[in-house]
Amino acid sequence: MPGGSIVEAGVPKERAEEYKGRVTAYVIIACLVAAVGGSFFGYDIGISGRVTSMDGFLEKFFPEVYRNKNLAHENNYCNYNNQKLAAFTSSLYLASLVSSLYLAGLDS
Numbered sequence: 001m002p003g004g005s006i007v008e009a010g011v012p013k014e015r016a017e018e019y020k021g022r023v024t025a026y027v028i029i030a031c032l033v034a035a036v037g038g039s040f041f042g043y044d045i046g047i048s049g050r051v052t053s054m055d056g057f058l059e060k061f062f063p064e065v066y067r068n069k070n071l072a073h074e075n076n077y078c079n080y081n082n083q084k085l086a087a088f089t090s091s092l093y094l095a096s097l098v099s100s101l102y103l104a105g106l107d108s
Contacts, residue, residue, distance in 0.1 A: 033104075037100055041096065048089055053080070062082060064082060065080055068081075
């Protein structure tokens, strides 16, 4: 039903008191895993974005992108347009996806 925060007139107030939810160790561990996963994801975005624009990294692993970056002094549009660099960046996120699914399997 849309507007789920609106309480219907026929719903008794005691319904919330009937709920017997507890904060268990499982709930705390699930919250910690979610929080750590979110912080790792943010850290990963910040690191991979900066690393893939570093001259030393590009020169060693992606020389074509490094040359394009140095040739375009005024126009920075599409300097990093490279399928291998995109695949490298995506592989970081795929690795985090697989590891989080693995850890979720261990948790249950």
